[in-house]
Amino acid sequence: MEKQITSSSRWHTQLSAIMNSRKIGDGQVHWHPKKAKSGCKLSEGNGHFFERVLRDMAANGIHLNFRGSLSTSNYLIGLGSYDITGPAADVNMMGYANTEQIASGVHFRLRARAFIVAEPRGSRVVYVNLDACMGSQIVTIKVLERLKARYGGLYTEQNVAISGIHTHAGPGGYLQYVVYIVTSLGFVRQSFDVIVDGIEKSIIQAHENLRPGSIFVNKGELLDAGVNRSPSAYLNNPAEERNKYKYDVDKEMTLIKFVDDEWGAIGSFNWFATHGTSMSRTNSLVSGDNKGAAARFMEDWFEKKVHAENLDSQHANKSGTAKIPRRVSSIVPNINENRKEWMEVAASFKSSQGEPATRFSSVAKRVRNSLRLANRPRFVSAFCQTNCGDVSPNVLAGFFNDTGLPCDFNHSTCNGKNELCYGRGPGYPDEFESTRIIGERQFKKAIELFNKATEQLKGKVGYRHAYVNFSNLDVAQGNDVVKTCPAAMGFAFAAGTTDGPGAFDFKQGDDKASIKNILFYPGNAFWRLVRNFLKTPNQEQVNCQHPKPILLDTGEMERPYAWAMFYDAGMCFMVICWSIDILIGGDRIITMVLCCISTTQAFQILRIGQLVILSVPGEFTTMAGRRLRDAVKTVLTSGASKEFGSNVHIVISGLTNTYSQYVTTFEEYEVQRYEGASTLYGPHTLSAYIQEFRKLGAALISGRPVEPGPQPPDLLDKQISLLTPVVLDSTPSGAKFGKVKSDVALNSTFKRGDMVTVTFWSACPRNDLLTEGTFALVEILQEQKTWVPDTDDDDFCLRFIWSRPSKLSPQSYATIEWRIPQSAVSGVYRITHFGAAKALLGSISHFTGSSSAFVVA
Known part of the structure; x- marks a missing residue:
């Protein structure tokens, strides 16, 4: 902070005024010592006084930060x-x-x-x-x-x-x-x-x-x-x-x-x-x-708020240069505001054929950090x-x-x-x-x-x-003691919700095991037969879980061998559901599998x-x-x-x-x-x-x-995993990873709200998760020569969609969709894809590719 004050008396007056008038709304009251019209360097005596004041303030939970602000911080x-x-x-x-x-x-x-x-x-x-x-x-x-x-x-x-x-x-x-x-x-x-x-x-x-x-x-x-x-x-x-x-x-x-x-x-x-x-x-x-x-x-x-405040400060001080902010439309890039010239410039940037690349998490970091002060x-x-x-x-x-x-x-x-x-x-x-x-x-x-x-x-x-341990836990209710039950799931569990319905004719509100219910809801009768084949709940469990009709009695299953594997005195009921295909009309509708509930x-x-x-x-x-x-x-x-x-x-x-x-x-x-x-x-x-x-x-x-x-x-x-690893990625003859498969139209101009779509030859995203990186990037052209990252796949308006032409195909596509936001800056853009491909012998190589340039106006 500034080390100029008029005198120890003035310093004391400033502190007293601040302490008496501080507001807690943002936890701080700001004081600007550089606004003092005259003053002298901090003397040794004033310095000792300053230290004493700071100690007293700290003892009362009040701190002076490096910007000359007081706060009542306590954590x-x-x-x-x-x-x-x-x-x-x-x-x-x-x-x-x-x-x-x-x-x-x-x-x-x-x-x-x-x-x-x-x-x-x-x-x-x-x-x-x-x-x-x-x-x-x-x-x-x-x-x-x-x-x-x-x-x-x-x-x-x-x-x-x-x-x-x-x-x-x-x-x-x-x-x-x-x-x-x-x-x-x-x-x-x-x-x-x-x-x-x-x-x-x-x-x-x-x-x-x-x-x-x-x-x-x-x-x-x-x-x-x-x-x-x-x-x-x-x-x-x-x-x-x-x-x-x-x-x-x-x-x-x-x-x-x-x-x-x-x-x-x-x-x-x-x-x-x-x-x-x-x-x-x-x-x-x-x-x-x-x-x-x-x-x-x-x-x-x-980010936008702080960036705007910082730009205002830079403008006031006539110093600093503004970068193009992420998702902020208030700053216009240094490009001729002429659509014809934009289109001429865009026409000079053709789509790439795909090329090798080093790891590129720094690209996404540049996008995410573009608005943030380096030390903030x-x-x-x-x-x-x-x-x-x-x-x-x-x-x-x-x-x-x-x-x-x-x-x-x-x-x-x-x-x-x-x-x-x-x-x-x-x-x-x-x-x-x-x-x-x-x-x-x-x-x-x-x-x-x-x-x-x-x-x-x-x-x-x-x-x-x-x-x-929540199974058979005693629970006091007034003068009575009730118990929790071994874990079990009811029929309505399989019905799902309106957010995500289930299947097999289950329904919510199924609280009956009556003949009427079985007759009118035959799907439930079928599933009771399946349930009973696995394990019929004993009467104690039925009474405990009442009125829940039990679909999976996960805490008590014993066939074909012990279904309850106890870890440290019953901390986990392991339900071993052997593989059994249930067929109706020759179609497999479900396979029973391993279940485990703690x-x-x-x-x-x-x-x-x-x-x-x-x-x-x-x-x-x-x-x-x-x-x-x-x-x-x-x-x-x-x-x-x-x-x-x-x-x-x-x-x-x-x-x-x-x-x-x-x-x-x-x-x-x-x-x-x-x-x-x-x-x-x-x-x-x-x-x-x-x-x-x-x-x-x-x-x-x-x-x-x-x-x-x-x-x-x-x-x-x-743990057991049946998910197969990536075996091989490949592209058609003559195509490289990252080559554009479906480009934007030549001399394209888009307006805000339009969807821009580009498809690339790609590889499985499991080869490299690109953590803190990006699979997709929108770039904007600055000064007709430099591509600057604008939007990555952490943005709501940009979608990275991966697919294969068939389930077992080693070939795959990456389709990138950019819904141009209303905040987009007019200019020349392109879409870039990053990925990693796996060779048959297991080596991973990174690649990148870019679309042709297009205009947003």
Whole structure:
């Protein structure tokens, strides 16, 4: 900072004025010593006074940063972000359990986003938000092993939370329990490795970025980004309870804003309930869905905002040269504004024939970093998942695709069938547009909360964590004791939801095993025969899970040999389903496969001042989440320490650390829609969660430790993968990798909103994931000679689509589609593709190719 002040008296006056008038809105009050009209160099006496003032300020939690700003920071904060896109070809996507949903390109990239908050000499917590379907036990285990090797005991299962946004458009195969990786043909090492690597690197970034800063919290209602997809189940909750709430889904978004003492705002994380199912079960492009899109929009918004402010400063100082910003239309490149001349220039750049290339992640980094000051921390924004169990982003409700009629209210069927009942998003029939709209609605609400956040988080940083065996757990209910059940899935589990219907004539709301039901729904009778062939549930299990009609009694199967393999006293029920083809009319309709569900669940509370994060491994419905939050709040606010008051903010972090499917209320469970049928441990599952979280809450405020519970198994060395590796990539005779197969038309001119499409001869994207790189790039011509990266495959408007002419062909194509955004700068452009090809002997060679140039006017 400047070292010129008028006198020690003047210095004291300046400090006093600032301290008496500081505003906490952004955690800072700015003071500019260079504005003093006259002064002298800081004398030794003044220096001692300055040091004393700083010590006194620090003792009161007030810090002076290098820009001469005061803040009331009380934490160390650090954020990080890293690419976890993974294999964009051949791998089944996680979420819909649709065997035909195989990745074949990139909509936009997936990321791990992390924050660390620490007391300067005390506790710290880590929270990681993944653009992935859910947390994974084996991912958590391996990340913690790496953190232990690097940092010792600083980061452990106690204070690290890893959550998924629940996109249904990410590569699968990264969980260790096989029931969740059946459709990906088992474990997919590439999916697993890229997620573990990305989480570790995002945490390393956050750790290395730790600096003094402040955190602010804000809340607000977002009304048009989610609807209840199981309203008949919600209506089974007590009327007096429902009457306490305006809506049948949670409409509240909770946002925290991170403010660095030196740089100002550096990020935000928010929690809001809506499913990651704007992209349908037929989509094959890797995508973060609506929450991933919202994060991309907000990070771009902040880059643009800061870049514009920096340009204003440069203009005022008459120094510096502006680069062409990414997705910013306010800066015009240095090119003659004459379309005829543009077309003449474009005509001189023909498509390439394909050529070798070195690794090129730096190209994408140039695009992503084009707006950011070299020494400024990257702005990180995460849109986290909460109690979304019964909340759909398809806000136009469910309709039948063939008739256009609304789906049945209770069962989501038409004439007893559910296969054609689909929820419609706001952009129907365009799922990309629905994703954009729901993402944009969350993004706009987040900006509003971000700009108005004034309540500062203050107080301790703390955490509690425990593992609990959830099978046959005693649960106190008043003077009675009830139990959870061994895990089982009901018939409505196979029916799916309006976001992704199932097959085989299953229906939601199937809670009967009566003769009438069997007669009127013969599909269910058939599946009961299949179920009984595998394992007929004993009467104790039937009574425990009642009224759920059990489809898969995963905790009790014993034929043809022991189906329950116990790891450390029953932590995992391994369901060995031998391969059996079920045929109807000669057509195979299903193959029974390996299934495995863990009975050990992770419970965790993180605390940052008056913010409390409840890390849950499943998908809580709206009312289940409300009951859990209320129960924990009662414990925290009734404690003798009085640390928490009415201003405590409690958020549920869904799908965190591991995955245990759904959690409904007791009343919703009785209806047996999809969410109830997927509540594994019976009707008292929610009561068990509340009981265990109340224990953690009590331990948090009392300072008592908790029993760690049974450790979950590490099954990494037992994983099986049936996904075939890439054997060979090839091109037709006379064509090189990267050669344009289908180019833009000669002398093409496009306008904003048009789609530009180019196809290249390519190779399998699994050869090199291009992590922190790009498969596709839009470049703009500067000064008629230099191609500058403008947009990469992490942009919502650019799609990388990969395909083969036939399933077993070694040849493949890369089609790149660019929907020209309204913010595009007029000029000369081209589209470039990057890839990596595998030779028969296994060597990998990188290549690139570019389209002919074209004009955007």
